[in-house]
Amino acid sequence: MSSRDSILAALRRNAPATSPLPEPPAGIVYPDPAKQFAEAFTSVGGKFVRLARREDIDPELEKIEAYAHARKIASLVAGIGRSNVDLNGLKDPHELEGLDVAIIAGEFGVAENGAVWVPGSALGPQRAIFVVTQHLVLVVPASELVHTMHQAYERIRFQGLGFGVFISGPSKTADIEQALVIGAHGARSCTLFLVG
Amino acid sequence: MIGHAEKAAPFAANEKRAHWHDQALWFVRLKRDRQAESIPEWEELRQTASAIKAHTLSRIADYLEEFERNATNNRIQVHWACDAAEHNAIVHKILADRGITRLVKSKSMLTEECHLNPYLEARGIEVTDTDLGERIVQLRHEPPSHIVLPAIHLKKEDIGELFHKELGTQAGASDPKYLTEAARGHLRQKFMAAQAGLTGVNFAVAETGGFVVCTNEGNADMGTSLPRVHIACMGFEKLVPRSKDLAVFLRLLARSATGQPVTSYTTHFHGPVRGGELHIVIVDNGRSTILGQETFRRSLSCIRCGACMNTCPVFRRSGGYSYGYTIPGPIGSLLAPLRDPKNFASLPFASSLCGSCSDVCPVKIDLHHELYAFRQDMVRGKRVPLAKRLAMAGMSYVLAQTWAYRLAGGLMRGIVPRMPRALVYGPWNPWGRQRELPPMPRHSARGLIQRDLTQKGAK
Numbered sequence: 132m133s134s135r136d137s138i139l140a141a142l143r144r145n146a147p148a149t150s151p152l153p154e155p156p157a158g159i160v161y162p163d164p165a166k167q168f169a170e171a172f173t174s175v176g177g178k179f180v181r182l183a184r185r186e187d188i189d190p191e192l193e194k195i196e197a198y199a200h201a202r203k204i205a206s207l208v209a210g211i212g213r214s215n216v217d218l219n220g221l222k223d224p225h226e227l228e229g230l231d232v233a234i235i236a237g238e239f240g241v242a243e244n245g246a247v248w249v250p251g252s253a254l255g256p257q258r259a260i261f262v263v264t265q266h267l268v269l270v271v272p273a274s275e276l277v278h279t280m281h282q283a284y285e286r287i288r289f290q291g292l293g294f295g296v297f298i299s300g301p302s303k304t305a306d307i308e309q310a311l312v313i314g315a316h317g318a319r320s321c322t323l324f325l326v327g
Numbered sequence: 328m329i330g331h332a333e334k335a336a337p338f339a340a341n342e343k344r345a346h347w348h349d350q351a352l353w354f355v356r357l358k359r360d361r362q363a364e365s366i367p368e369w370e371e372l373r374q375t376a377s378a379i380k381a382h383t384l385s386r387i388a389d390y391l392e393e394f395e396r397n398a399t400n401n402r403i404q405v406h407w408a409c410d411a412a413e414h415n416a417i418v419h420k421i422l423a424d425r426g427i428t429r430l431v432k433s434k435s436m437l438t439e440e441c442h443l444n445p446y447l448e449a450r451g452i453e454v455t456d457t458d459l460g461e462r463i464v465q466l467r468h469e470p471p472s473h474i475v476l477p478a479i480h481l482k483k484e485d486i487g488e489l490f491h492k493e494l495g496t497q498a499g500a501s502d503p504k505y506l507t508e509a510a511r512g513h514l515r516q517k518f519m520a521a522q523a524g525l526t527g528v529n530f531a532v533a534e535t536g537g538f539v540v541c542t543n544e545g546n547a548d549m550g551t552s553l554p555r556v557h558i559a560c561m562g563f564e565k566l567v568p569r570s571k572d573l574a575v576f577l578r579l580l581a582r583s584a585t586g587q588p589v590t591s592y593t594t595h596f597h598g599p600v601r602g603g604e605l606h607i608v609i610v611d612n613g614r615s616t617i618l619g620q621e622t623f624r625r626s627l628s629c630i631r632c633g634a635c636m637n638t639c640p641v642f643r644r645s646g647g648y649s650y651g652y653t654i655p656g657p658i659g660s661l662l663a664p665l666r667d668p669k670n671f672a673s674l675p676f677a678s679s680l681c682g683s684c685s686d687v688c689p690v691k692i693d694l695h696h697e698l699y700a701f702r703q704d705m706v707r708g709k710r711v712p713l714a715k716r717l718a719m720a721g722m723s724y725v726l727a728q729t730w731a732y733r734l735a736g737g738l739m740r741g742i743v744p745r746m747p748r749a750l751v752y753g754p755w756n757p758w759g760r761q762r763e764l765p766p767m768p769r770h771s772a773r774g775l776i777q778r779d780l781t782q783k784g785a786k
């Protein structure tokens with residue numbers, strides 16, 4: 132018998148009687164999801180900026196020090212940012228090394244924990260971009276906020292998705308004496324523009 | 328067999344460090360409490376999580392088949408391993424067939440359990456653990472001492488010294504920010520040079536045929552989006568039926584583990600990286616046997632958050648290495664003897680049975696009750712030292728006989744206060760090694776009540 136079949140047979144032999152599968156609870160509803168989102172995103176080390184209009188993004192980008200001094204910028208949000216890297220021209224994700232800032236569109240945000248859903252399709256030809264870049268900028272429409280992860284998973288369609296990630300703030304670690312350090316392997320900073 | 332208490336002795340001997348360890352973990356526990364309190368439906372979530380796990384395990388074979396079907400449709404190659412040896416051989420074969428000699432790993436307790444690193448290293452493969460804490464213990468040739476905080480037993484000075492030797496940081500430098508930056512540079516090179524990435528699995532979903540990996544550092548993302556080959560290893564119990572179940576577990580996991588609302592990266596893999604391949608190895612390694620044990624099968628629901636360790640008064644004061652097993656703490660004290668009762672017989676006793684672990688466990692494993700049940704098994708199976716068994720037999724006799732209990736109480740109150748200290752705190756009283764006996768009361772409770780009643784009667 133193959134390992135597969137012998138494992139499955141052992142599991143069938145040893146499994147207890149079937150118990151019911153419950154539905155997830157309804158989940159908290161925040162009076163002001165944008166405020167809750169901002170608090171959560173800030174608490175995880177992210178920088179939250181609320182903007183009224185899309186046109187406000189570019190001037191606001193210049194205020195980010197890392198952006199103002201950046202040599203290599205890649206924007207995956209049409210019409211936003213001084214993009215100077217041709218992502219389609221890269222043969223290999225390793226060529227992303229040295230990228231200073233990546234600007235990426237988040238599909239929606241989750242108020243309870245400041246997480247932003249980024250499907251693989253928003254990451255361009257090389258999905259490594261969100262983690263290889265030194266600094267990350269996320270752009271999320273203010274209309275696209277959900278309260279909790281329960282609503283988040285009602286929205287996500289996994290069929291044909293391939294890849295998707297919730298990003299909540301910059302990369303961080305506390306593995307040395309529990310001291311929080313921002314910028315472990317991934318982005319050293321994560322700025323979020325909530326627009327509209 | 329060396330027992331837990333003996334192994335804890337060197338850790339406890341360094342009082343200052345043991346105190347720091349205790350406080351640092353308690354701080355994480357408090358952060359967990361704040362997060363839990365911010366969610367009104369917290370208890371409902373725990374209940375639901377527990378029931379989802381119980382249901383999944385009751386139909387695990389069906390769900391695994393469903394997962395395999397859907398994963399295959401997602402172009403994920405599914406492998407099955409009965410035990411650690413088969414798991415290691417599968418991983419090695421995938422690497423060897425492709426001529427891969429440089430592997431980066433993100434945290435996976437399963438591969439620790441299977442001792443994958445030494446297996447691969449003996450076969451000429453360079454394995455780099457990329458979680459900062461894991462890299463630290465790897466450079467020290469140590470296993471992790473905690474499943475979420477692998478280097479919690481070390482002070483920054485230890486790490487400064489290590490990095491000075493291994494990574495060429497300045498001598499005497501111990502600033503966490505400086506050391507982390509040095510590790511970032513060092514590990515970036517490893518990521519850039521790696522030909523394959525290996526990760527664990529936090530949750531796999533039967534319905535969608537994909538899986539989720541959570542990290543704060545982003546190391547799993549670096550390690551799986553730069554190289555072409557990604558291997559993910561999971562115990563079968565990581566499976567949940569539906570994508571909406573992920574919401575339940577992800578709301579609980581990071582809050583319970585480190586007191587964060589969610590990890591920085593929660594990555595969903597439903598297919599290989601562009602132009603690459605994705606393998607998943609489903610491992611049994613003794614788990615199906617545990618599934619057959621009614622009293623202990625719930626230990627398979629564990630989502631490896633580490634909350635039971637952070638809260639455990641014994642773990643906090645004895646350190647992860649005192650357990651001598653990949654998974655320490657309350658849950659490890661179940662899993663280790665379930666696997667090897669002879670060598671880990673002392674672990675169910677490494678608990679005060681205070682129940683704090685069961686209170687914080689996000690999937691409501693009844694940890695302290697299971698530990699208690701295990702103790703009974705151990706005593707019945709004579710896996711407990713003779714002295715302890717005799718003492719327990721003596722105590723149960725005394726506690727069951729009124730006359731014996733009264734006599735023993737009287738003798739204690741009369742004689743102990745008159746005995747010389749050296750006699751009371753001799754080697755036969757291990758309890759008194761770090762503690763003082765309370766002062767002996769003059770009267771027994773029974774005596775006091777009787778006197779009270781006589782006085783009332785006189786009035």
Ligand code: SF4
Pocket residue numbers: 628629630631632633634635636658684687688689690691692694
């Ligand atoms: S037993 Fe519960 S508290 Fe302990 S690590 Fe597992 S899930 Fe967390």
